[in-house]
Amino acid sequence: MAGIEPQPGIMEIALYVGGKSNVEGVSNVIKLSSNENPFGPSPAAQEAVRRAVHEMHRYPSTDHAALREAIAGVHGLAAGRIICGVGSDEVLQFLCQAYAGPGDEVIHTEHGFAMYRLLAHAVGATPIEVAERERVVCVDHILAACNERTRLVFIANPNNPTGTMIGMAEIERLAANIPPQAILVLDGAYAEYVEGYDGGARLVEARDNVFMTRTFSKLYGLGGMRVGWGYGPKEIIDVLTRIRQPFNLSTVALAAAEAAIRDTAYVEKSREENSRLRAWLAEALAEHGVPSDASTANFVLARFGDADEAGACDTYLQSQGILVRRVTGYKLPAALRITVGDEASCRRVAHCIGLFKAGER
Ligand SMILES: Cc1ncc(COP(=O)(O)O)c(C=O)c1O
Incomplete structure (x- = not known):
């Protein structure tokens, strides 16, 4: 070859x-x-899948409006600022594709989720690993690693595999001090397990450089369905939507996720x-x-x-x-x-x- x-x-x-x-x-x-x-998964999600089976010959929704409305309703968010992906992995991938490439740097932490590094390489960007402090993300270390090439900063909060998390004040300090061309991505795959934690949704609404990802794979018990979503500034959602395939989520997966999120x-x-x-x-x-x-x-x-x-x-x-x-x-x-x-x-x-x-x- x-x-x-x-x-x-x-x-x-x-x-x-x-x-x-x-x-x-x-x-x-x-x-x-x-x-x-x-x-x-919730029995309601299982029932929704049984019903959706009769629609398998139809193409699925391309704008995911029903699922986005359901997510927005349950979490008190703006549906127009939500994007859905094949697991939150796909949303993380959209962010890398849209905002990083050769010569750019993507920050992740020492014990951070493995996909950040992999997705950065996939777009030719350079993953930068930043030390944690006793298995906890360290904002000072991240800020010290930022420079004019930094495009994305990934933090899972809570983090996998450490299970630790940092508080909102630290996240706000990070968001306020990363370089102007960088986006802070708050990966909330485990956010639902934390009582009273919004995954950073309010911070997303307050700033134009913060993006949150969430998933149906963990607490909702739908890992096999592959549904995740992101919440971000309208401008970033518009960019990501351009590279999202129009039929990325199946009819069955959409139905399962919508029923699951409503089953509070x-x-x-x-x-x-x-x-x-x-x-x-x-x-x-x-x-x-x-x-x-x-x-x-x-x-x-x-x-x-x-x-x-x-x-x-x-x-x-x-x-x-x-x-x-x-x-x-x-x-x-x-x-x-x-x-x-x-x-x-x-x-x-x-x-x-x-x-x-x-x-x-
Ligand atoms: C921190 C974190 N982010 C994202 C994901 C991706 O999950 P999914 O693509 O199933 O939404 C996982 C899965 O293990 C995870 O642990």
Whole structure:
């Protein structure tokens, strides 16, 4: 293939590795590796999918008006400033495509979500990794890394895989001090798990350099449907809409997401169960000598003595049919990320880690 070369940056991309979903020879695995809602999607979303099946021969809506109206209604937002994507990943991709290219820099943090780096490379931009402070995003470090080439600053708040978050005052300080040509992107994939947190929506409305992304993949239990959305200044939404494919979301996915967001009782129940079981799991692990930072999301980052111990525990859990996530690629080789499952799963994973730590395995 002499002479045929991909665009610059593409060969820098290390392929994304998703959470494991099976173990050879083990049936009935407990999957705590991808931060999914253990209770699945709302029954209303399932019913909407059943009904939408009859419309599969029709092209879907191209402006996503019904879903945008539903999101706007539930969150008190302006529908005209919402854009929907194939997961929030696609919205993050639109931002990179529209605002970064060769010679530009895209900032992400040390233990930030893996897609930021990958998407920056995909458009030929340079990802810039900024140190965190004890697994928490550091605004001063980010500001120190900004320059005239900075186009995008990505922060997941709460962050994956650390589960930590920073407060609104710090986010406002960041937004106020990034260079004029840069956009602050607040990735709110786990925002729904934080009681009383709007993901940065009010800040988006107050400023012209802040953009928020959200997803239906986590609390709404619709990871398989691939629906996410972004909320931003009208000018940025207009730009992103030009590069969005007109039929990016299927009829079935749109119907599921619209029903899911309207089922606020289900959202509330999922959030409450998550908070209760997350606290229980973190405490149970701590009793077994496995600390974790206070998590604000639907997972805990369990810290072990070193990488070997984390690896051995992961192998042991797999032998017991429990899948958690190694996060070596996130520069956290001595940690395992454990999704908060249902009560039985939380008890089982805590019990097995207890046996592992006691050397009784
Ligand atoms: C921080 C963060 N942002 C974005 C995403 C992307 O989610 P989706 O594309 O399913 O909306 C994830 C998924 O793991 C995530 O953890």
